[in-house]
Amino acid sequence: MSKQQGAQFLGPQQREAAWEQLQTEQFDVVVVGGGVVGVGAALDAATRGLKVALVEARDYASGTSSRSSKMFHGGLRYLEQLEFGLVREALRERELSLTTLAPHLVKPLKFLFPLAHRVWERPYMAAGIFLYDRMGGAKSVPSQKHLTRAGALRMSPSLKRSSLTGGIQYYDTVVDDARHTMTVARTAAHYGAVVRTSTQVVGFLREADRVSGVRVRDCEDGRTAEVKGHVVINATGVWTDEIQALSRQRGRFRVRASKGVHIVVPRDRIVSEAAIILRTEKSVLFVIPWGSHWIIGTTDTDWNLDLAHPAATKADIDYILGHVNSVLVTPLTHADIDGVYAGLRPLLAGESDETSKLSREHAVARVAPGLVAIAGGKYTTYRVMAEDAVDVAAEDIPARVASSITEKVPLVGADGYFALINQTVQLGEQYGLHPYRVKHLLDRYGSLITEVLELGRQTPELLQPITDAPDYLQVEAVYAAAAEGALHLDDILARRTRIAIEYPHRGVNCAQQVAGLVAPILGWDAVTVEREVDTYRARVEAEIESQTQPDDESADALRAAAPESRAEILEPVVVVPDRV
Structure with missing residues (x-):
């Protein structure tokens, strides 16, 4: 090397x-x-x-940075707040990452904006999306396309006929933020x-x-x-x-912390060939395709509790379900949810009392x-x-x-990515993998895919799926510890992979297997393996329990009581700054 x-x-x-x-x-x-x-x-x-x-x-x-709406977007809704400079800048950055800096990680994504009001809404939204496209939103993706009610329902059959009068199709992007x-x-x-x-x-x-x-x-x-x-x-x-x-x-x-909560549901619960963006009374709600799932969110509320582990409450989840169900033919229930995550936006304080307007x-x-x-x-x-x-x-x-x-400066994995996409079949034959699996790996590692797969050539069983999380190969857990800085199960299951939000067991069922895979690399003995598994299980149990609580305080108390995987981390000490 x-x-x-x-x-x-x-x-x-x-x-x-x-x-x-x-x-x-x-x-x-x-x-x-x-x-x-x-x-x-x-x-x-x-x-x-x-x-x-x-x-x-x-x-x-x-x-x-691991708990966003999973979009590298230009900020269409900021046009309404007249933040033209921010939108233009964001669209330029989106284009750079989509085409040059990180094409293996940032992908184009088709959106449907359902129109709910006759007469005024179509020209109003069309003007905004036209401006969005002209400011850089349609350089390497198609510009907006108008749809009748029938056309919008063909694109997204899960939407109630009564919930829309038509639609507009436009493009943004999706990214695995972590x-x-x-x-x-x-x-x-x-x-x-x-x-x-x-x-x-x-x-x-x-x-x-x-x-x-x-x-x-x-x-x-x-x-x-x-x-x-x-x-x-x-x-x-x-x-x-x-x-x-x-x-x-x-x-x-x-800086003020604003909590944003997302839920993750199986792909078959919503039938749509495009992502969906819905207006709410405060902001917008995104329904984003995510592999075999949909990510739906977000909320926007002040958070003044534990910054490391923001907790989603039952009220947060009910808010999301209520808004998305208002437009779905078949409502989602709590039983449909495979994953939930909460993140904090760092907003500059002082501009407004409402976090959604900061x-x-x-x-x-x-x-x-x-x-x-x-x-x-x-x-x-x-x-x-x-x-x-x-x-x-x-x-x-x-x-x-x-x-x-x-x-x-392209990110590692970007150089050669497009050529490797054209060699998907050959790569699959070389390593004994289905082309679909190779494509999945290319969209996670780009041209670093060969580093990952070479570990499997040395130990062929590593090219088998993780038993209880078959979207991922065992070699991906090994590579996370060997090359991607992962030190704990939480790092691997929640961020290097997204097992923690993509499976109903939230990673608990495969924690023991993954711990065994990475133990030789990270120098874990049997006691450490068990401690890692127990700590991860306690974290998940606390998160699931906190999501049944009615308010932030009770949810935070449950989540904060779970053990930390980083045993020596210190709680921040509040120090009064010197006066100028």
């Missing part, structure tokens, strides 16, 4: 080497936070030729960034009046270290205020010499947010800093 190729392998060996590097090297930029903005900032800085470290307390995308974020992290590592998860910032280093680095703690074994950097970028999303307080500097903005613009501030904070924004614009953060951070870097080039 070449040095460059090995740099993108995030396994136990790389993790130990990274700990040594964090303690001994002087970095230009230290990024705190392994969500999409943080890993994007690490990639942006590394490709400018800077020496970069990134630390994350839990796992890549373990917060907001895999995308992890892939950005691997790409940053590929270009020299030192990236490490389960590494929590517990303090800041100072030289005179400036921040000169961070103090970190290993969340697996409790070791501590000091990481020196000319500038620290706080890219922690909903944790922005907590990290800000830890730095003892007063922030330039505040701006999705982002803000960057040089909080103090050597400390930059970035927050707000939306998943689609992560690359621009990262570029803006590094631009501001450049003020504290002694050497000249080059301009951002990430719009020209």
Whole structure:
């Protein structure tokens, strides 16, 4: 394996080497936070030729970046809020990822917008979608198409005839957000960034009046270290205020957490050849095809409880079911739900009392010499947010800093992807897999598919499906631990794969098998395997129980009581910032 190729392998060996590097090297930029903005900032800085470290307390995308609506979208609804700049920027980013940066992960998706009102709604929505298309929404996908009521019902037979008068077809995108974020992290590592998860910032280093680095703690074994950097970028999303307080500097903005809940139901419960977007009294509801499932969401409510484990309540789920059932011929019930997940949007506070009206613009501030904070924004614009953060951070870097080039840097797995799509049958014959399985793997790993499958060539039984989650091969769990930075069952079942939301057992039935597969790689003995399985099972039981609760407080209490897989993680200590 070449040095460059090995740099993108995030396994136990790389993790130990990274700990040594964090303690001994002087970095230009230290990024705190392994969500999409943080890993994007690490990639942006590394490709400018800077020496970069990134630390994350839990796992890549373990917060907001694994719990979105799974779309890399332009933000059609923001046109109604007159945020034209944000929509234009998001559509440009969507196009870049769809065609150049991540075509293996970001896919075009056909949408149906059912029209419910005669006369005024069609011209009103047509004008908005026309603007959306002209601003960049129809560069590499078809532009809008108008449908009669009969045409809309042919496209989506599950919709009630009485719920629509016609429809408009347009295109957006779908993405596996957690895999995308992890892939950005691997790409940053590929270009020299030192990236490490389960590494929590517990303090800041100072030289005179400036921040000169961070103090970190290993969340697996409790070791501590000091990481020196000319500038620290706080890219922690909903944790922005907590990290800000830890730095003892007063922030330039505040972040509010808005909870968004999604449910996952089997594909056969809704018959439609397109995704569906529905208007609600507050915002919109998406019905997104997701493999053999539909993802339906989202809610939009304030959340002031545990930031690490936001909990969905029965009220949240009933809200989603009520809205989607208002247009379905055959209503969905709680029994139809295979998975539920809740995430927190980091919204800039102050624009409005209603979270659904808070701006999705982002803000960057040089909080103090050597400390930059970035927050707000939306998943689609992560690359621009990262570029803006590094631009501001450049003020504290002694050497000249080059301009951002990430719009020209494909993520690992993108190069050669289109050629491999044309070789699906040959790849299947080479490894003894059905072409459908190969296509599924290509859309998860892109041109890195051969790295995954070569592990199976060495151990052929790994090319068999996981027994209780047959959409995934056993080799995918092994690869997650060996190359994708997964340290715990939760990382594998909830983020490297989406077993935790795609099967009614939520991953419990295959936890023992997966733990056995990765134990040799992660150095787990029999006691550790059982602890991992028990911890995962307790987490799932707490989540399922919390989803029967009537309110946030009771749901949060149940979810927060479940054990953490990262035993040494510390609860944030509230520190009052120094006054300016």
